[in-house]
Amino acid sequence: MSAPQPSAKAFVPFVSVETMMRLVHHIGIETMLVELAGAIEADFRRWDVFDKTPRIASHSNDGVIELMPTSDGEIYAFKYVNGHPKNMAQGLQTVTAFGLLAQVSTGYPLLLTEMTLLTALRTAATSAMAARHLAPKGVTTMAMIGNGAQAEFQALAMKALLGIKTVRLYDIDPQATEKTRRNLTGSGLELITCNTAQAAIEGAGIITTCTADKQYATILTDNMVGAGVHINAIGGDCPGKTELHKDILLRADTFVEYSPQTRIEGEIQQMAEDYPVTELWQVVSGATAGRRDQNQITLFDSVGFAIEDFSALRYVHQKLSGTGLSQDLDIIADPDDPRDLFGMLQRAK
């Protein structure tokens, strides 16, 4: 007997890397960044309904593999993501990811998708969403320290959501800066290549740090940072990996995604366990003020949280509807009689 065709219930819509790229261009990168920020902000406003847990990390000498699940009671999402700073030397991505959306009531998957690109987009969207609440009013210049895979996404998100006009670029490797400059040429942003981190932050109202070394690094020292800036710290995102000198933290007001996770992974791993922080959802929901005055230093100690991936996955799932872009993946066994799994196997012989 020939193999029976899987039932429709057995198929899970799958978005490959190529399909994700087509979807991004179909929507437009800047539009997508704005819409993603909106989706994330909307979910941050209903923070209470989500199952929240620090991500489940498997650490090794070379990096970390993490699972990031969450659920709002109707939809469940998780992301698989790795972080391997040494990968780049082998021609591999530091961060790769894929994710899944499922129906809570049945446990059946709704969507399986690449998330390397989607994580880059949602990380930038989250940064810009936070900056919209925390950066000084009327900011037009940002410093981008660390010009790796995340740099262009950050610059475009800050442009699209905050009207940033000038990006001051610095990386320890000039080729990385050159790559970023080349990719952003034609974006409408003024691009300034800087030779030091100090030079990059001159006149910048937003300072984004996004470097990848797995070590306690000091990308910014205290005397470099003046009053009235917003620091968007992306790269301190796992135990043993920070970017900012402790003294900067002491002068800043620190905002985080989910404090139990950030205390493990973020810049504040350098601080005492009860170091005061504000969770960003409190600002988004209006319960707490964001920036209070123009001289305040605000710090978004961002490590990435499961709810951002949930929002991004749901957004992609909605946007796919009617495009015909996804393909069907036969990943769920679904015999006609659910108890007859063995019969399905037997008939396939």
Place this chain on the structure above:
Amino acid sequence: MSAPQPSAKAFVPFVSVETMMRLVHHIGIETMLVELAGAIEADFRRWDVFDKTPRIASHSNDGVIELMPTSDGEIYAFKYVNGHPKNMAQGLQTVTAFGLLAQVSTGYPLLLTEMTLLTALRTAATSAMAARHLAPKGVTTMAMIGNGAQAEFQALAMKALLGIKTVRLYDIDPQATEKTRRNLTGSGLELITCNTAQAAIEGAGIITTCTADKQYATILTDNMVGAGVHINAIGGDCPGKTELHKDILLRADTFVEYSPQTRIEGEIQQMAEDYPVTELWQVVSGATAGRRDQNQITLFDSVGFAIEDFSALRYVHQKLSGTGLSQDLDIIADPDDPRDLFGMLQRAK
């Protein structure tokens, strides 16, 4: 510019449900059950090297969605699995699953595969592996209480690994028993349909319970179970879901996979937190005796553990080699220059 082809590094071998069925028939079901039991036993012998954590469960009124990660330091594996007893009424599987194998040193996936079928196979292989250490010598008859999707796999594993000749079938729904009998006709097993659980266990040296209700049920009561049997309890596998009366546990010696998880999910959730149990790996490694005498009641309080999935995934990965059965999935973004993720996206326009 046309979309560039993904690099070879971007492809992850994928095993669909149809491909898994072909692989099973290529190897042979009973051979595969024996080899899977061998792979699981080999990994239980090196228990110490694994990262172990109770699975991460997201509970709802309708069921549970779980992530089950583990790693031996070189290879990382996780499984996504749901358990929704009410699914069957909607024509859906109670349990569906898929899983991933990845390289710890890079975080890059090695294999993505359906695991609904593979979970059924590894669960039966684990049961039979445990029974090989715990069941009375020379046992030829088993009772199979609960004739759902797992039943035939259990019967064939006990046949292949222990030489079981007779299976006494009982289910609250006679159609389930009829389905199981039909599927096992021609397997070489003598099949006896029973009208009660009590009738099913008559003369059986192994009693397997595998029912799916999410509730505290009492499939077996104390006075039903005589001396000298091995109870293989599969269905008590999440909080609020048990199958055995507490008094049976008190007369039995209880063996578990990983006690921190089993105390949450297994039959022993009915007992005190310090209720004495033996972890199966201790028996497998020879550190502790399994069955001590012919009158002892042994109980394998099985809930399923991540290492069993790790073993099954690695086995499938090895067996696929050279078969050409898997397909390549473009799920990992991999630009030529790993820092040039944005450039890859841009060039796809």
